[in-house]
Amino acid sequence: MSLDAYVPLLGARELDELRALAAQLSGRTVQMVNSTAMGGGVAEILNRLIPLIQELGLRPRWDVITGGEDFFEVTKAFHNALHGGPYQARKENFDLFLATNEMNRQRLQFDCEFTVIHDPQPVALIEARSRQEGHWIWRCHIDLSNPNPEVWGFLRPFVYRYDGALFSSPEFARQLPIPQYLSFPCIDPLSEKNVDLDPASVQEVVERFGIDPARPIITQISRFDRLKDPIGVVRAYQIVRRYMDCQLVLAGGSATDDPEGEIVLEEVRREAKDDPDIHLLNLPPWSATEINALQRASTVIVQKSLREGFGLTVTEALWKKKPVVASAVGGIPAQVIHKHTGLLVHSVEGTAYQIRFLLSNPALALKLGEQGHEHVRENFLITTNVKRYLTIFLHSLQRS
Amino acid sequence: MKKPEHPFRFATVSYLTRIGNQSATTIGELRDGLEKCSDASIFYHTFQSLGRYHFLTEGFSNEFAQWVLAGLNCPALAEQLAAPDIRGYLTLSDMRTDLLSITDEYCRSHPEDVHRLAFEPFYFLESIEVTIPHLGEAWTLEEFRHWLERLSNGSFHYHFLVSRLRLGLRTNDFSLWFENELGLQRLAQLTNRIDVYTNTLESTRAKLYTFIDRELAA
Numbered sequence: 001m002s003l004d005a006y007v008p009l010l011g012a013r014e015l016d017e018l019r020a021l022a023a024q025l026s027g028r029t030v031q032m033v034n035s036t037a038m039g040g041g042v043a044e045i046l047n048r049l050i051p052l053i054q055e056l057g058l059r060p061r062w063d064v065i066t067g068g069e070d071f072f073e074v075t076k077a078f079h080n081a082l083h084g085g086p087y088q089a090r091k092e093n094f095d096l097f098l099a100t101n102e103m104n105r106q107r108l109q110f111d112c113e114f115t116v117i118h119d120p121q122p123v124a125l126i127e128a129r130s131r132q133e134g135h136w137i138w139r140c141h142i143d144l145s146n147p148n149p150e151v152w153g154f155l156r157p158f159v160y161r162y163d164g165a166l167f168s169s170p171e172f173a174r175q176l177p178i179p180q181y182l183s184f185p186c187i188d189p190l191s192e193k194n195v196d197l198d199p200a201s202v203q204e205v206v207e208r209f210g211i212d213p214a215r216p217i218i219t220q221i222s223r224f225d226r227l228k229d230p231i232g233v234v235r236a237y238q239i240v241r242r243y244m245d246c247q248l249v250l251a252g253g254s255a256t257d258d259p260e261g262e263i264v265l266e267e268v269r270r271e272a273k274d275d276p277d278i279h280l281l282n283l284p285p286w287s288a289t290e291i292n293a294l295q296r297a298s299t300v301i302v303q304k305s306l307r308e309g310f311g312l313t314v315t316e317a318l319w320k321k322k323p324v325v326a327s328a329v330g331g332i333p334a335q336v337i338h339k340h341t342g343l344l345v346h347s348v349e350g351t352a353y354q355i356r357f358l359l360s361n362p363a364l365a366l367k368l369g370e371q372g373h374e375h376v377r378e379n380f381l382i383t384t385n386v387k388r389y390l391t392i393f394l395h396s397l398q399r400s
Numbered sequence: 401m402k403k404p405e406h407p408f409r410f411a412t413v414s415y416l417t418r419i420g421n422q423s424a425t426t427i428g429e430l431r432d433g434l435e436k437c438s439d440a441s442i443f444y445h446t447f448q449s450l451g452r453y454h455f456l457t458e459g460f461s462n463e464f465a466q467w468v469l470a471g472l473n474c475p476a477l478a479e480q481l482a483a484p485d486i487r488g489y490l491t492l493s494d495m496r497t498d499l500l501s502i503t504d505e506y507c508r509s510h511p512e513d514v515h516r517l518a519f520e521p522f523y524f525l526e527s528i529e530v531t532i533p534h535l536g537e538a539w540t541l542e543e544f545r546h547w548l549e550r551l552s553n554g555s556f557h558y559h560f561l562v563s564r565l566r567l568g569l570r571t572n573d574f575s576l577w578f579e580n581e582l583g584l585q586r587l588a589q590l591t592n593r594i595d596v597y598t599n600t601l602e603s604t605r606a607k608l609y610t611f612i613d614r615e616l617a618a
Contacts, residue, residue, distance in 0.1 A: 017412050017552035020532050170419045170523035182417035182525060328471075328520045338470035340456050346519055374455035378553075391414040394530045 001048075001190055003055055006383055009189050018383065021390045022056035028393065030060040031110065033125060034118035035075065037064045041185065041312070042118050042141055048188050048382050053389065063108050065122045067100040075121045078155075081148035082120065089150040097154075101125055110134075114393050123158045135396040138162040139183065143172045143309060143330070163396060168310050169331045181392060184334065185310045186385040187319060187376070192288040194319055197296055205293035209249075211279055216246040216359055219298040221291055221313045222305070223252045224265040224282070229304045229327075232348045234271045234278065236304065239352035241277075244359055251281040251294055295320050300358050300365070304351050305329055315380045318342065318372030323365035325354045335380065341372040401615075404581035407537035408573075410547055412555035413562070415448060415527045422524040427472065428514040430464065431503045433524050439492040440526035446495060447486050447565070448527050451557035454601035461597065462486075464499060464522075471518040477506045485597065486561065490568050531558075541582060545612050553601050560604065561596065574608070587615050 003015055030053060034042050046062055053060045067075075074093045081087035101124035110128040117125055118139045129136055138159055144152070144167070152174075159165060159176060166183040167173040173180050187194055206213045218237060222228035230250050237248040250268065252261075265282060272278040283290060295301060301317035301324050308330030315335060317324050324342035326332045336342035343354040358365040378384070422437055424430040434442075445463040453460055460466060461482035469478035480502045489495040507514050535555065538544040551559075559573040567576065571592050579588035590611045594604050 013550055013552045016550060017414075017554060020412055020535055021414055021530075024532060167419060170423070170525060171521070173419045175421055180419040181528075182419055333470075333520055337453065337456075337460070337466065340453070340460055340466075344470060344519075371455055375453070378452060378455070387414060388416070391416050391530050394414075395416050395528055398530065 001051075003052060003383075005190060010377065010381070010383060014383070018387055018390070019056060021387065021394065022053075022058065025390060025393055026057040028058050028114065029112035030058055030114045030116070030389075030393070031063060031112035032060065032116050032118065033063045033065065033108070033122050035065050035067075035072075035121035045186065045382070045385065046118075048191075049386060049389070052382070052386050056386070056390075061112065065100070065104040065125075066107070067104070067121075071096055071100040072121075078120055078151050079142065081151040082155075083143055084146040085148065087148045087151055094154055098124060102127070114396065116389070117162075120155055123155055126158050126161045129161070135393070135400070136162045137164050137166060137392065137396075139166045140172070141168060141185070143169075144174050145172055147174075163399075164392070166392070169334065171330065183385070183388050183392075184331070184380055185312055185315075186380050186382050187312060187315050188382045189319060193292050194316055195292070197289075197293055201289075202293045202296045205290050206297045209279055209281055209290075209294075211247060211249060211297070213297060216244070216299040217249055217297055218246055218300050218302060218355055219249040219251065219294055220302045220304065221251050221295065221316075222303070224250075224261045224268065225252075226260075226264055227305060227307045228252075229306050230264065230268045231271050232306075232351070233302055233304050234268060235348045236302070236351035236355060237278070239349065240355050240359070243356055246299070246355075246359065247277040247279065248275075249279045249281065249294060249298070251279075251283055251291065253283060253285060291316075292320075295322060298322055300325060300355050302351060302355065303327065303332065304345070304348075305332070308332055311335065314342075315376055318369075319376045319380075321366075321369035321373045323358045323368045324372060325351055325358065335375065336372075337375065340368070341375045342368055401541065402581075402583040404539060404577075406581055407539045408544055408547075408577045408581070409533065409537045410535040410551065410555060411531055411533045411558065412535055412552060413529055413531050413558040414554060415529055417444065418526040418528055420524045420526055424522040424524075425518050426515050427468070427474065427477065427503065427507060430468070430522060431500065431507055433522070434464070434496060434500045434503060437524045438526055439496070440528065441524045442492045442496050442499075443565075444525050444527040446484075447492075447562060450486060450561065450596065451554070451601070454553055454557065457598055457600055457603075467518070467522045471520050471522060472513075472516065473519075474513060477503070477510075477513075480506065487564065487570070487596070490564060490570065492565065541584075541612060541616060544577075545609070545616070548605065548608065548612070551605075556601055556605060560601075584615060587611055 036043050050060050050062050105128045114135050116137045116139055119141055164179045166181050168185055203213050220233045301322045303314050303326040305327050310331030326336050328344040336344050338344045345351045422433045424433045449463045465478045465482035468474050484498050538547050563573040575588035575592040578584040594607050
């Protein structure tokens with residue numbers, strides 16, 4: 001997909017500006033390093049980002065570190081510990097982490113002017129930096145607000161040696177002696193999950209799931225996970241139903257490989273009490289078009305999370321011009337500007353009230369959706385992400 | 401219309417957002433933050449936020465006011481913090497003084513609210529400006545009109561609003577050029593009077609097209 005494909009969505013002016021920024025960096029080399037080529041949000045973003053940066057005249061390269069299963073078990077445990085989970089520190093795990101990073105340091109080439117290392121797995125590759133050459137940036141996609149002190153204490157000295165760090169939310173950042181910058185995650189408006197769909201395709205999907213397209217649809221798209229509070233959503237819907245007719249759709253990823261997901265789904269089923277207007281959809285991972293259609297068919301989209309990373313399902317809903325009712329947690333307040341691009345809530349009762357308010361005020365719902373769409377266009381698209389990288393590269397050059 | 405001695409030079413700007421170490425969870429902490437934060441932070445939450453949320457036309461003025469309303473549910477203070485018009489300020493220091501004095505006064509008259517916890521914290525962020533000069537230049541009003549259509553919102557915001565701080569004058573880059581280089585005082589005044597709080601950047605630009613087209617047709 002070339003940059004020109006984005007012109008109908010963004011306008012030629014914004015893309016011209018991107019080209020003007022990139023012209024200052026023409027021919028400069030960029031290396032992105034992460035831990036997986038497929039699967040996961042980072043790989044998804046890099047898959048789109050690299051061709052766009054290349055089209056803009058820079059010379060990007062994407063390297064993926066390798067390691068044994070034991071290394072990735074260690075980094076998964078680190079990941080959970082950095083999110084605040086418990087961790088039993090063992091020297092051999094730290095040694096394995098360092099040995100795998102060292103093996104990758106020797107295997108990969110580090111000769112670019114800008115090196116962006118994604119997430120903790122390859123963080124120790126900073127050892128490859130010779131003297132103070134090049135600009136090294138650490139892009140942390142995870143929430144570091146409450147990390148396990150032992151794991152963070154082990155990783156921190158590597159982070160200190162970078163020129164800067166990028167975080168998805170100010171809430172996720174740590175106090176560091178290096179500059180920290182904000183870089184929101186993004187969606188691709190041309191991806192299967194976000195590309196425009198014709199009304200017939202939307203209707204076909206909705207009817208396939210037994211949902212009545214003629215009646216209001218309230219939707220939450222999320223894994224069946226307690227932190228997404230699906231039971232809270234059912235309770236909010238039950239309050240709304242006392243006042244007005246509507247249906248509830250809770251659609252999430254497959255729970256077959258997630259024992260807790262199945263337990264949560266069962267709890268939600270019990271709470272739903274065989275209500276025929278509650279649709280619990282346990283979708284397989286290849287359901288991007290279905291999710292796209294369900295979001296587009298919805299009257300109101302809810303994200304009643306108790307904790308949240310950035311909440312890209314909110315971004316997707318806003319892009320589709322949907323009125324959103326969402327909890328004020330994680331990255332959601334950056335997206336939902338209360339009463340401007342959606343409504344923020346803090347309780348089941350608040351969620352129910354705001355859903356009723358939107359169902360009763362369709363003109364306002366429409367306006368919130370329109371403004372939400374503009375907010376995403378301005379701040380949370382893949383092209384904005386490209387612009388942020390170009391800006392940080394230019395800023396790094398100016399600083400040096 | 402006189403022949404200009406200097407062309408209008410179009411530039412653009414891109415902003416990085418730097419995460420600072422300050423945050424606030426109460427009005428008292430907001431007050432302390434306003435006193436201690438950098439000018440780049442005042443800029444981020446006032447001048448720049450107006451550009452970031454250029455599509456909002458009702459009830460949004462700056463992020464301090466928005467947080468006080470949505471995070472603290474304190475509409476009286478939010479209204480007061482929303483009142484300062486960025487076009488009235490030539491320095492960020494003056495803007496800080498006014499925001500601080502409003503918050504101070506509120507804390508004095510509502511001591512019971514000073515330590516009330518917000519639903520979510522406010523993070524003081526900073527703007528880092530990366531300017532790309534010389535996108536192009538215009539020697540005539542026709543050329544200017546042509547370039548204006550091609551300007552990104554970021555560039556338009558830079559010339560129309562941020563220029564006040566750079567120039568230290570109660571005007572903008574466009575009006576200054578119309579008046580000083582083309583001798584078009586009325587066009588300069590009309591342009592400077594466009595209300596950015598009740599217009600989006602897009603509708604502000606549309607108004608400017610109308611004024612220029614009228615001038616060209618005269």
